[in-house]
Amino acid sequence: MAKYSKVLRRPVSITGGNAQTSRFSLRFRRCARVVDTSMDAPAISTENLTRRFGGLLAVDRINLRVTPGQFFGFLGPNGAGKSTTIKMLTGLLAPSSGRIEILGRDLVADPVDVKRQIGVVPEGMALFGRLTGAEYLNFVGRMYGLDRATAAQRTSELLEFMQLADQPKALVTDYSHGMQKKLALAAAVIHGPRILFLDEPFEGVDALASGTLKAMLQRMIARGATIFLTSHVLEIVERLCSHVAIIHRGQLVAQGSLEELRAGVQAQTAVAAGNGASSQLPAAAPGEKLTLEEIFLRIVGGSRIADQELSWLG
Numbered sequence: 001m002a003k004y005s006k007v008l009r010r011p012v013s014i015t016g017g018n019a020q021t022s023r024f025s026l027r028f029r030r031c032a033r034v035v036d037t038s039m040d041a042p043a044i045s046t047e048n049l050t051r052r053f054g055g056l057l058a059v060d061r062i063n064l065r066v067t068p069g070q071f072f073g074f075l076g077p078n079g080a081g082k083s084t085t086i087k088m089l090t091g092l093l094a095p096s097s098g099r100i101e102i103l104g105r106d107l108v109a110d111p112v113d114v115k116r117q118i119g120v121v122p123e124g125m126a127l128f129g130r131l132t133g134a135e136y137l138n139f140v141g142r143m144y145g146l147d148r149a150t151a152a153q154r155t156s157e158l159l160e161f162m163q164l165a166d167q168p169k170a171l172v173t174d175y176s177h178g179m180q181k182k183l184a185l186a187a188a189v190i191h192g193p194r195i196l197f198l199d200e201p202f203e204g205v206d207a208l209a210s211g212t213l214k215a216m217l218q219r220m221i222a223r224g225a226t227i228f229l230t231s232h233v234l235e236i237v238e239r240l241c242s243h244v245a246i247i248h249r250g251q252l253v254a255q256g257s258l259e260e261l262r263a264g265v266q267a268q269t270a271v272a273a274g275n276g277a278s279s280q281l282p283a284a285a286p287g288e289k290l291t292l293e294e295i296f297l298r299i300v301g302g303s304r305i306a307d308q309e310l311s312w313l314g
Helices: 002-008 019-031 082-089 111-116 133-143 148-161 177-189 207-222 234-240 258-274 292-300
Strands: 044-053 056-062 071-075 097-102 118-121 195-199 226-230 243-248 251-257
Touching: 044 082, 056 082, 071 082, 071 207, 071 234, 082 097, 082 195, 082 226, 111 118, 118 177, 133 148, 133 177, 148 177, 177 195, 177 207, 207 226, 207 234, 234 292, 243 258, 243 292, 251 258, 251 292, 258 292
Parallel strands: 056 251, 071 226, 071 243, 118 195, 195 226
Antiparallel strands: 044 056, 044 097, 243 251
């Protein structure tokens, strides 16, 4: 693990539809705030961020840096500390020690101002089940300080865009999981956030809705927003994200652009091969790039056992 850290563990410093989608995009531009990517302050910055649960060290002194305008993927195995980190970055969980700055503001010292400028789709979504979709979005918009007319207008546009407008009297508790996921994302963007935190946003979302959401997120990036995404679907992360960080056993073991991580892993593989070390993971074919999944498995030290069988299914 330590040998990867020398090559990969460094701060990031590189910046990087249909008719319904286009119509919403034009309107959304008026409510999204544009980030000046020439600003010196990173969108997200942590210093020795740590969280303990009794004797368990869940997050161990991580130093993240996300530049404004990046689509940033945050990866790790189950139990690595991803959701704990997002909860700290969004003010849902206090760190045991360390510092968090969002858009140049200290999260602990100025939590309300920071939360006005971010949107969050948390792991459990935390929706109000006894409201209709429209009631819930109006409530969220008003909580963010939107006036009544603006909140109503954006609610209507978001319900149409997310294809949730055909059951206006349905309660959120009666929505399917995919519908609830779309409603949670709608609530996260209704105020035009400068940073959007997404914890497994595509889980339970069908292919058609997934394409619509991806198009919306790409338009937010084009307008200067920053997106911080966690997902176990590495193909989606590879397709959407320009920069990635990997957490393993609570420690940040890699951080950089996809090309930087790919180059680091290839260099370490070449050194190991030169020293006669063997690997359970296949090498990339000549002329082919390592996929994000291959990069991830090499960094965290995991492997898939192709010939392992269950005794009753063999």
